[in-house]
Amino acid sequence: MDKTQEFVEHIRNAYQPKGDYIHLGAAMLNGETFADAAVKIPLKTMNRHGLIAGATGTGKSKTLQILAENLSQKGVPVLLMDVKGDLSGIAKPSAGEEFLHERHKKLGFPFKSSKSPVEFLTISEQNGVRLRATVSEFGPVLLSRILDVTPTQEGILAIIFKYCDDHHLPLLDLKDLKKMLQYVTNEGRETIENEYGRISSASTGAILRKIVALEQQGAERFFGERSFEVTDLTRKDENGHGYVNIMRLTDIQDKPKLFSTFMLSLLAEIYTTFPEEGDSDKPKLVLFIDEAHLIFKEASGALLDQIESIVKLIRSKGVGLYFVTQNPTDVPSEVLGQLGLKIQHALRAFTAKDRKAIKLSAENYPISEYYDTKNQLTSLGIGEALVSALDEKGRPSALAATMLRAPMSRMDILTDTELEELILQSKLRPKYNEEIDRESAYELLNKKIDEAEAKEAKEKAEAETLERKKTATNSSRSSGKTQGAIIKVLTSATFIRGVMGVLNKLLK
Numbered sequence: 001m002d003k004t005q006e007f008v009e010h011i012r013n014a015y016q017p018k019g020d021y022i023h024l025g026a027a028m029l030n031g032e033t034f035a036d037a038a039v040k041i042p043l044k045t046m047n048r049h050g051l052i053a054g055a056t057g058t059g060k061s062k063t064l065q066i067l068a069e070n071l072s073q074k075g076v077p078v079l080l081m082d083v084k085g086d087l088s089g090i091a092k093p094s095a096g097e098e099f100l101h102e103r104h105k106k107l108g109f110p111f112k113s114s115k116s117p118v119e120f121l122t123i124s125e126q127n128g129v130r131l132r133a134t135v136s137e138f139g140p141v142l143l144s145r146i147l148d149v150t151p152t153q154e155g156i157l158a159i160i161f162k163y164c165d166d167h168h169l170p171l172l173d174l175k176d177l178k179k180m181l182q183y184v185t186n187e188g189r190e191t192i193e194n195e196y197g198r199i200s201s202a203s204t205g206a207i208l209r210k211i212v213a214l215e216q217q218g219a220e221r222f223f224g225e226r227s228f229e230v231t232d233l234t235r236k237d238e239n240g241h242g243y244v245n246i247m248r249l250t251d252i253q254d255k256p257k258l259f260s261t262f263m264l265s266l267l268a269e270i271y272t273t274f275p276e277e278g279d280s281d282k283p284k285l286v287l288f289i290d291e292a293h294l295i296f297k298e299a300s301g302a303l304l305d306q307i308e309s310i311v312k313l314i315r316s317k318g319v320g321l322y323f324v325t326q327n328p329t330d331v332p333s334e335v336l337g338q339l340g341l342k343i344q345h346a347l348r349a350f351t352a353k354d355r356k357a358i359k360l361s362a363e364n365y366p367i368s369e370y371y372d373t374k375n376q377l378t379s380l381g382i383g384e385a386l387v388s389a390l391d392e393k394g395r396p397s398a399l400a401a402t403m404l405r406a407p408m409s410r411m412d413i414l415t416d417t418e419l420e421e422l423i424l425q426s427k428l429r430p431k432y433n434e435e436i437d438r439e440s441a442y443e444l445l446n447k448k449i450d451e452a453e454a455k456e457a458k459e460k461a462e463a464e465t466l467e468r469k470k471t472a473t474n475s476s477r478s479s480g481k482t483q484g485a486i487i488k489v490l491t492s493a494t495f496i497r498g499v500m501g502v503l504n505k506l507l508k
Helices: 003-014 060-073 098-107 135-147 151-166 174-185 189-196 201-215 230-234 256-273 293-297 301-317 352-362 373-379 416-424 441-507
Strands: 021-029 032-042 050-053 078-082 118-122 244-248 285-290 319-325 341-344 384-388 400-404
Touching: 003 021, 003 032, 021 060, 021 098, 032 098, 032 400, 050 060, 060 078, 060 244, 060 285, 060 319, 060 400, 098 400, 118 416, 135 151, 135 174, 135 201, 135 256, 151 174, 151 189, 151 201, 174 189, 174 201, 174 441, 201 256, 230 256, 256 293, 256 301, 293 301, 301 319, 352 373, 373 384
Parallel strands: 050 319, 050 341, 078 244, 078 285, 118 244, 285 319
Antiparallel strands: 021 032, 021 400, 341 384, 384 400
């Protein structure tokens, strides 16, 4: 057996799952593609998380599209974080250009045009099904991680949440939380400190400033009602195809704090809500996070710890998490170590820093007798990638330089008209786009403060009235005494004058 035949057999043995799978493409060696060396990813391992990495323009987004549409056809719902706005085409079938058929001839299976059922979601001003979460659902611990507060400030947030629970004050949006911070610092300070202990106004001020900074990134549109139910991400259409939920994020590229807030909230909610799945034949849901470095860009150590914990635990819920980024070094090593499937597109070595990054990236892949991984990373073409997966028993498969299949759906974006039509057809839109602002902590505290002020004003007015009456009564009594004295004096004078008059008459 020559080296080429040995390589083909090597790939066959590594990528021949017994159960259902996703046909990713065909292996390559020395620039030649081998159709009989198919690269197939076991569907049951897609909840073991993954990475899609590579330089700009090497085909990462198309690889994401390939995985998403194939998962959808296998009945697995998907959530895509579309930061660049180039994934909407998955809702329409490919035009089936000739070069796509030519590519698939090399891969050994025919090209098929298809579309996926799509739902467009939003957390910003873009149109789509609106996703929200209440402050109460975050809880003091998760909110503290997002705001990156000190232990003392975290304790204050815990007191605020406890006080609101004890006094039935719903914390729904950020104005509720800000009002509570102002209340515990001013009007309710004495009450709070008597029940829960002393609270520093400097600490509440610091928390308030961090909330304002979060608001400036657009978070006030995310916090509130109606809360999105994560089970709505697991819907299937009438054909049994999983919905591809596309989160429209093109207007928050410069708002990493909002992005990480949303992602951590979503992952925490999924972990809390979804039941344990065990070792199932396919995932319940797969999430793709494009431009994943935005999550980690401004994340504190506490927030990174929270993300790492969720990545480790969420797999047991049947959920796969895939990070899409330019370089594997964008993802913290603690998270990177949890990723089973790695699809590495080409990296470019323009600087010493680039060469160092390539060397580090090469070390993330299994050693192969067929490839010089470091050199292979810089010689891959568009739509080609190094693939390292897990087999059905969870063991790392052989490294395979792969020519990837083409997307079955449109590789271009939807027109504005097409996008609007799909959004208007959404069955979730009426449910979540209704504006709700029910009575919560903000309104209840304002009412409480207004009632207290009204009561104080009434008591003050009553006291003033009572004082006036008292003054008037005292004045009346004083006047009566004076009049009595005068009467007495007058009476005495009159009596004397009368007596003197009688005496005068007698003397005459």
